[in-house]
Amino acid sequence: MRPRGLLLDAAVAAILAFVLVPILIVLPMAFSETTYLAFPPKGFTTGWFAEFFDDRRWMAALRFSLEIAAATALLATLVGTMASYALLRGAGAIGTAFRALLVGPIVVPHIALAVALYLFFQRTGLGGTRLGYVLAHAVIAMPFVVLTVTAALASVDPGLEDAAMICGASRFAAFRLVTLPLILPNVVSGALFAFIISFDEPVVAFFLAGIRDKTLPRMMFDDIEQNLTPVIPAIAVMLTGLSVAVLVSAALLRRLGRTKAAPAGE
Amino acid sequence: MSAARASAARAASAARAGPVTPGPAANDVVTTGFFRARGRRMSKPAIVGLMLPFFSLLVFAFLYPLMSLIAISLTEPQPGLANYARVFENPVYATVLLRTLRIALLVSLLSLILAFPVAALMARSKGPKLALITACILLPFWSSVLVRTAAWAVLLQRNGLVNGLLTGLGVTDAPVKLLYTQGAVVVAMTHVLMPFMVLPIYGALRNIPTDLARAAAICGAGPARAFREVTLPLALPGVTGGFILVFLSALGYFITPSLLGSPQEMMIATLISQQIRESLDWPFAAALVGVLTLFVTGITLAFGRLFRFDRLMGARA
Numbered sequence: 001m002r003p004r005g006l007l008l009d010a011a012v013a014a015i016l017a018f019v020l021v022p023i024l025i026v027l028p029m030a031f032s033e034t035t036y037l038a039f040p041p042k043g044f045t046t047g048w049f050a051e052f053f054d055d056r057r058w059m060a061a062l063r064f065s066l067e068i069a070a071a072t073a074l075l076a077t078l079v080g081t082m083a084s085y086a087l088l089r090g091a092g093a094i095g096t097a098f099r100a101l102l103v104g105p106i107v108v109p110h111i112a113l114a115v116a117l118y119l120f121f122q123r124t125g126l127g128g129t130r131l132g133y134v135l136a137h138a139v140i141a142m143p144f145v146v147l148t149v150t151a152a153l154a155s156v157d158p159g160l161e162d163a164a165m166i167c168g169a170s171r172f173a174a175f176r177l178v179t180l181p182l183i184l185p186n187v188v189s190g191a192l193f194a195f196i197i198s199f200d201e202p203v204v205a206f207f208l209a210g211i212r213d214k215t216l217p218r219m220m221f222d223d224i225e226q227n228l229t230p231v232i233p234a235i236a237v238m239l240t241g242l243s244v245a246v247l248v249s250a251a252l253l254r255r256l257g258r259t260k261a262a263p264a265g266e
Numbered sequence: 267m268s269a270a271r272a273s274a275a276r277a278a279s280a281a282r283a284g285p286v287t288p289g290p291a292a293n294d295v296v297t298t299g300f301f302r303a304r305g306r307r308m309s310k311p312a313i314v315g316l317m318l319p320f321f322s323l324l325v326f327a328f329l330y331p332l333m334s335l336i337a338i339s340l341t342e343p344q345p346g347l348a349n350y351a352r353v354f355e356n357p358v359y360a361t362v363l364l365r366t367l368r369i370a371l372l373v374s375l376l377s378l379i380l381a382f383p384v385a386a387l388m389a390r391s392k393g394p395k396l397a398l399i400t401a402c403i404l405l406p407f408w409s410s411v412l413v414r415t416a417a418w419a420v421l422l423q424r425n426g427l428v429n430g431l432l433t434g435l436g437v438t439d440a441p442v443k444l445l446y447t448q449g450a451v452v453v454a455m456t457h458v459l460m461p462f463m464v465l466p467i468y469g470a471l472r473n474i475p476t477d478l479a480r481a482a483a484i485c486g487a488g489p490a491r492a493f494r495e496v497t498l499p500l501a502l503p504g505v506t507g508g509f510i511l512v513f514l515s516a517l518g519y520f521i522t523p524s525l526l527g528s529p530q531e532m533m534i535a536t537l538i539s540q541q542i543r544e545s546l547d548w549p550f551a552a553a554l555v556g557v558l559t560l561f562v563t564g565i566t567l568a569f570g571r572l573f574r575f576d577r578l579m580g581a582r583a
Contacts, residue, residue: 012387016402022417079319086316090307101324109518111535112555120331135327236413243408
């Protein structure tokens with residue numbers, strides 16, 4: 001290889017180290033026997049994981065976050081898929097408004113959304129309720145579902161649906177029996193993205209949190225701010241595992257979607 | 267943050283979308299870009315019905331709350347621009363605005379410097395090497411911001427690893443204060459946001475035909491000149507898109523500055539939070555949100571073309 005290529009390789013290796021090393025250093029600290037965060041970790045214990053699973057407050061936060069993330073994934077996927085389908089079957093002028101609204105939650109800072117929703121939910125009685133969290137997270141997750149689903153819809157041959165309708169199927173039947181099975185892997189991967197976005201979401205959850213119900217990220221924020229115990233690396237180990245699992249399953253689903261949706265002969 | 271994730275999701279799905287097969291021409295509505303309508307068109311009522319939940323959700327839980335918050339900044343305690351005057355005239359708050367701009371710009375610049383080589387290598391790699399780099403970029407992407415911020419809190423604390431290295435190497439005699447400084451905020455935010463710059467640049471670079479560089483070489487251009495006059499102009503939309511993406515995310519960043527920054531050197535998001543949670547000054551906090559939102563919206567509109575999903579997310583350059 002030419003020296004310039006080697007130089008680039010070396011530079012990129014250093015940059016990727018900067019990206020990965022901080023995370024890789026923190027993860028082993030979860031197994032340290034010390035009560036403070038030590039590197040290299042001293043001894044080996046799984047006690048901090050036990051501490052997490054034995055603590056009623058952490059468990060309540062975990063359950064709360066899981067419930068909200070599941071409901072968010074369901075809502076965002078359902079609403080997002082419906083809208084994506086309408087968009088790709090000729091929304092015309094509505095499509096312009098759709099695109100503008102879709103970009104909104106992406107560019108408007110979460111702090112602005114969080115503060116606005118905090119006040120609005122206080123006034124409408126949604127403050128501190130599960131529904132409030134789910135609505136907020138669905139707004140944030142929606143663009144990702146739409147992106148994933150429209151990409152899949154765009155690669156399905158619309159002629160298939162036309163053929164089904166010419167054979168007498170209704171629009172809904174044609175969608176359910178022909179198009180949906182083809183895009184299902186991407187719909188599921190969109191739902192996975194929505195789930196992890198909600199599960200990880202720190203800013204809106206920070207403001208919406210009541211005294212009783214807190215999400216996992218909110219509890220982590222408090223712990224990092226106050227005492228920073230090895231429970232945080234223990235959670236980090238589990239969250240990173242979850243991220244890897246979601247990424248790998250999304251990649252597998254995409255591969256499945258590609259073979260399913262690819263036009264014949266490709 | 268979320269914008270950045272969108273680009274990840276899009277870049278991840280770019281490969282899957284594959285070549286766009288032309289649909290039946292008769293009833294195709296060709297809108298530009300990514301969301302091109304295809305197939306047999308539906309009736310108006312059906313389209314409205316399918317889109318209704320989407321619009322209801324975004325109006326109810328996004329547009330209306332944001333607008334009514336901004337309305338508060340203009341009407342309370344008295345109608346007028348008094349809250350906005352306070353933001354810009356009080357030196358304390360004007361300093362926060364300037365500091366936020368400065369940090370966001372610095373983070374974007376550092377991210378660009380770090381992201382470009384990675385994207386360039388990705389664009390000329392294939393197979394396992396490309397997969398490995400992509401995985402290294404995507405993993406932190408989808409791992410919790412809190413985890414990454416906590417990592418920096420651990421590394422930078424008084425008896426942390428960085429201080430251990432500094433004293434061990436004899437750079438400093440005693441541990442220095444690294445945590446709760448602007449430096450900590452800049453480094454950690456660059457760490458969190460940099461991956462978001464890689465994918466748009468990679469998307470742009472990947473779509474530049476390799477023939478062009480060869481053509482430039484045949485015409486007598488050296489590598490530097492070919493890069494400057496051929497590659498860079500063609501990659502510019504991706505670079506600008508990625509830069510603005512990171513810049514906008516950094517402007518409103520809350521978690522990392524709140525946990526790693528100094529309370530004396532706040533950024534705007536932390537100031538908003540403080541006004542609401544401690545001072546309970548809603549009209550003023552609303553004005554800060556208004557300034558932030560208007561600024562961000564203005565930049566988005568000005569660079570609107572770069573925000574088209576197909577451009578930004580690396581589908582095509």
